Amino acid sequence: MDLAHNDSKPTIRPARQVHGAACAAIYGEYVRDTVISLEVEPPDAAEMTHRIEKISRTHPWLVAEDEHGRVVGYAYGSPHRERASYRWAADVSVYIEPGSQRRGIGRALYGALFDMLRDQRLVIACAGITLPNEASVALHESFGFVLVGVYRGIGYKFGAWRDVGWWQLELAPPAGDPPPEPTPPPRAEQP
Numbered sequence: 001m002d003l004a005h006n007d008s009k010p011t012i013r014p015a016r017q018v019h020g021a022a023c024a025a026i027y028g029e030y031v032r033d034t035v036i037s038l039e040v041e042p043p044d045a046a047e048m049t050h051r052i053e054k055i056s057r058t059h060p061w062l063v064a065e066d067e068h069g070r071v072v073g074y075a076y077g078s079p080h081r082e083r084a085s086y087r088w089a090a091d092v093s094v095y096i097e098p099g100s101q102r103r104g105i106g107r108a109l110y111g112a113l114f115d116m117l118r119d120q121r122l123v124i125a126c127a128g129i130t131l132p133n134e135a136s137v138a139l140h141e142s143f144g145f146v147l148v149g150v151y152r153g154i155g156y157k158f159g160a161w162r163d164v165g166w167w168q169l170e171l172a173p174p175a176g177d178p179p180p181e182p183t184p185p186p187r188a189e190q191p
Contacts, residue, residue, distance in 0.1 A: 010064035010072060010105050012112045014186065015056065019063050020049030022071035026097045035130045035162050038155040052076075059090055060116040060185040064105045072100040075109035077117050080126055087182055088174075089124040090117055094139075106139055114143065118171050121182045125169040130155070130162050137165070145169045 015023065028042035043051065052061050059077035066072050073096035080089035092113060094106045117125060127145060129136045145167035153161035 008067045010066060010108055011069075012062055012064055012108055015052045015061040015063045015074060015076075017049050017053065019071055019074070020052055021045035023052065023063070023074050023095075024048035026071070026074065026095050029098060030095060035155075035157050036133060036136070038130060038157055038162065038164070040157060056185065056187070058184060059120075060113055062109055062113055062116075064096075064109050066100075072097050073105045073109055075106070075113045077113060077122070077125070080124070088122055088179060089126060090122050092117075092125045092127050101135075107142075110139070110143060114169070114171060116185055119183075120185060121172075121180050123170065123172050123174050123179070125171055127167045127169075129165050129167065131165050137167075140167045140169075143169060 024043055024045045024047070027037065027048065030037045031039045031042040055061050055076055055078050058079060061076035062074060063071045064073040073094065075092065075094035077090035077092050080086045080091050092110070094109050094113075096105050096109075114125065125145075127136075127140050129140065131150065146169075148166050148168045150163055150165045152163050154164050155162040
């Protein structure tokens with residue numbers, strides 16, 4: 001039975017290498033068919049597996065599985081910028097397979113992700129959203145994200161220049177002088 005047609009709650013777990021193909025399949029639709037992602041070529045399973053491995057060293061990457069163990073969505077944090085002073089901030093993203101949207105999966109993934117980022121002592125979560133995207137804006141704002149700015153005409157895809165809005169969420173109040181160092185995320189068992 002498809003999760004989109006029942007009320008089963010997804011199982012949220014850290015991504016492993018084996019989840020690369022499923023995450024690539026979900027993300028590929030967004031890359032090929034929408035401006036939600038401004039990538040122009042969908043990454044294949046090997047590339048997505050590499051991304052999971054790399055990001056999971058410093059930030060959580062989570063998958064949502066239906067009652068049959070099928071991946072129906074994923075969310076992850078990643079470094080906001082390379083400079084050391086930004087190490088308490090993370091960019092966040094969530095992608096749900098189209099047939100499973102509007103079932104609370106994105107909310108469940110983000111709730112778990114934000115808890116993990118807080119446990120790592122991160123202070124700020126940042127989300128870039130290609131505009132317009134009312135559903136994504138509503139999801140982020142429901143968690144308390146606030147709009148901090150818009151990059152106008154920054155990305156070109158499907159024959160037009162695209163705006164990207166940036167939202168920010170305070171995960172925890174800034175503390176300490178210096179603040180405590182972020183910790184690594186829990187590691188998923190591989191493969």
